[in-house]
Amino acid sequence: MRIAELSRRTGVPVPTIKFYLREGLLPAGELTSPNQARYGDVHLHRLRLVRALVEVGGLSIAAVRDVLGALDDPDKSLHKAMGTAEAAVMAADATSDDEVARAQAREFAERQGWRCHPESDAFQSLVAVLATAREVGLDSFPGQLDGYAHAALGLARQDLAYALTAPTKDAAMEIVVVGSVLGDKALAAVRRLARRELSQRLDRGERSGQETDPDC
Amino acid sequence: MRIAELSRRTGVPVPTIKFYLREGLLPAGELTSPNQARYGDVHLHRLRLVRALVEVGGLSIAAVRDVLGALDDPDKSLHKAMGTAEAAVMAADATSDDEVARAQAREFAERQGWRCHPESDAFQSLVAVLATAREVGLDSFPGQLDGYAHAALGLARQDLAYALTAPTKDAAMEIVVVGSVLGDKALAAVRRLARRELSQRLDRGERSGQETDPDC
DNA sequence: GATAGTAGAAAGTGCCGCTATCCATACCTG
DNA sequence: CAGGTATGGATAGCGGCACTTTCTACTATC
Numbered sequence: 001m002r003i004a005e006l007s008r009r010t011g012v013p014v015p016t017i018k019f020y021l022r023e024g025l026l027p028a029g030e031l032t033s034p035n036q037a038r039y040g041d042v043h044l045h046r047l048r049l050v051r052a053l054v055e056v057g058g059l060s061i062a063a064v065r066d067v068l069g070a071l072d073d074p075d076k077s078l079h080k081a082m083g084t085a086e087a088a089v090m091a092a093d094a095t096s097d098d099e100v101a102r103a104q105a106r107e108f109a110e111r112q113g114w115r116c117h118p119e120s121d122a123f124q125s126l127v128a129v130l131a132t133a134r135e136v137g138l139d140s141f142p143g144q145l146d147g148y149a150h151a152a153l154g155l156a157r158q159d160l161a162y163a164l165t166a167p168t169k170d171a172a173m174e175i176v177v178v179g180s181v182l183g184d185k186a187l188a189a190v191r192r193l194a195r196r197e198l199s200q201r202l203d204r205g206e207r208s209g210q211e212t213d214p215d216c
Numbered sequence: 217m218r219i220a221e222l223s224r225r226t227g228v229p230v231p232t233i234k235f236y237l238r239e240g241l242l243p244a245g246e247l248t249s250p251n252q253a254r255y256g257d258v259h260l261h262r263l264r265l266v267r268a269l270v271e272v273g274g275l276s277i278a279a280v281r282d283v284l285g286a287l288d289d290p291d292k293s294l295h296k297a298m299g300t301a302e303a304a305v306m307a308a309d310a311t312s313d314d315e316v317a318r319a320q321a322r323e324f325a326e327r328q329g330w331r332c333h334p335e336s337d338a339f340q341s342l343v344a345v346l347a348t349a350r351e352v353g354l355d356s357f358p359g360q361l362d363g364y365a366h367a368a369l370g371l372a373r374q375d376l377a378y379a380l381t382a383p384t385k386d387a388a389m390e391i392v393v394v395g396s397v398l399g400d401k402a403l404a405a406v407r408r409l410a411r412r413e414l415s416q417r418l419d420r421g422e423r424s425g426q427e428t429d430p431d432c
Numbered sequence: 433g434a435t436a437g438t439a440g441a442a443a444g445t446g447c448c449g450c451t452a453t454c455c456a457t458a459c460c461t462g
Numbered sequence: 463c464a465g466g467t468a469t470g471g472a473t474a475g476c477g478g479c480a481c482t483t484t485c486t487a488c489t490a491t492c
Contacts, residue, residue: 003438015482035439035488045353052348061480079415086408114413122408129402132268136394137261140381147374148403151367152410158363159411160418165356178352186345187364188400192302192338194368195375197330199295202376219469231451251457251470277449
């Protein structure tokens, strides 16, 4: 297929596709002449992937390039690809050196029995959030984390199970990466729906919802 | 205190504070002369709040203005303030009219027994994610949602309980709004830590972790 | 052979979150 | 009370980023 069809089937304008080609987010098409190229399903799929990461995930072009690079690297383990995706999503603001927040995060990890690297983007991001919470005066915020951890463990278990459904390693990596990005967005949305649902139930005087969600 | 001290105590440059004043994110100081003003703890707190929303939450200036407006509105219910905050966070890309995705979202809501408005930002956002998942070929993604819902209900319950710890309605609103924004970030980070922890345990041949998290 | 499409490169656009510069005035130190 | 520094207010500028536009020299197609 040619670039116009690629554009038609994805809704991405031709100039934007050219831009992505230039930026290395999309592999070049197979040249049939000095100024003609053919694109295949690979390009179609990749283009949709790029748009998903950019539009839904809010990733920058550079971050998308990193993520795709990790996906394409044949030597890369699933573990490492996940790390790259996380780094891209976390956007590492690399802020303050709040020692208290760092200690809070470490204590939290210990409480959970998690052995996590304090240099990882996820950990840094957590420290940044805790520092901000402290600045804004949300003193009991760190206590919330344990509840988050409980939920997160369940989600992580589910994520991994989902990834194992993939037929090939490439597919698994893509599921993990895209699932990370889409999953975050979906979880945020579902969380808000749940919150609204619960506050509605409270408004109606129902007891905090054991009837539709037996919860253990 | 004067603007320089406000700047010193928050780390925000004076020109940026002036910019926020101009944009209405910060109330004007009390004028003591035509060109002198005094700022108080309110300004200090508000400024930190703005930075938290902008830096951690990634909210645009306009979104921050909306959120703060909701917080300041004395007539606004906690419910409405939450709605405004959600709208600001969700950033409503208002994309495709994917009927299939919409149906998937509706089915999900029914499965959960949630009565949610299909016009709400959270619902729209969910539809957008599902549409994207479909485009990228993540066919079994909708099945993930039920697991998300389980986790989200737990989190929502915790969120509401947290909000009820606030002494005043204003404080509760702030907790809900800021907790929403910080909570999303924190949850994303914790989720990644959990995922890494679990995949480490798998690497070591442990059975998928009942020993540190009895989970029900 | 006219029309439309294409690759590739270079320059331009629009938005957004600041940042810089000015000015007239106020405070503050010596 | 003089002189340097800070302030409020206004206007203009800047840098980054994700595209878009424009151009040229070709090529496929009707």
